[in-house]
Amino acid sequence: MFAKFTQITAAAVAAVLAMSMTTEAAPATSQALARRNVGDATFFNPGLGACGIFNTDADMITAVSSSFFDTFPGATPNPNLNPLCGKPISVSANGRTIVVTIVDKCPGCVGQDLDLSPTAFSQLADLSVGRLHGVTWNFI
Known part of the structure; x- marks a missing residue:
């Protein structure tokens, strides 16, 4: 008993x-x-991302900083299962707002920085700018 x-x-x-x-x-x-996120935005040439999806320069996608990606609640050792994968976010800079989807992580980014596809970045500023400061973004 x-x-x-x-x-x-x-x-x-x-x-x-x-x-x-x-x-x-x-x-x-x-x-x-x-939460409202603020950081810098740069651009990169996508390929096979951390979420296991292949993308091109023409896709409206983004990578978030590796630290944000890896420590997001629910993150697992398998990045393909990260809850951030496929999440749409609204990104604003220079009086313009775009919607992109998280598909990757950016090892060179810090905090709430974003690395956008060239097509997404070009909707906020000319690619020759290279880096945008004070970009705000939110999950939608």
Whole structure:
């Protein structure tokens, strides 16, 4: 009888731990999705990205900083399963706003910096600018 009581207690503890982990993860993701992000934007020539999708210069896509990508709530060792993959974001600079999809991570970016496809960047500024400062972006 004592062994059964121990098993029930272990199962109950496991259930409580699972519920507390679930309730803690949801707010972190919601907070991360709701915040306004500010950083620099550059452009790159896409190919096969961290999300496992092949893209071209003509696609309206972006890479976020590796640190943002790798530490986003729900990130796993397999980057193809990162919850950021496929998320659309609204990016604003120079009085213009575009919508791009996250498909990659940028090792040379920091914080909330973005690396846009040439087509996306060119809708915010001429490619000759190279880097935009104070770009704001939000999840949509």
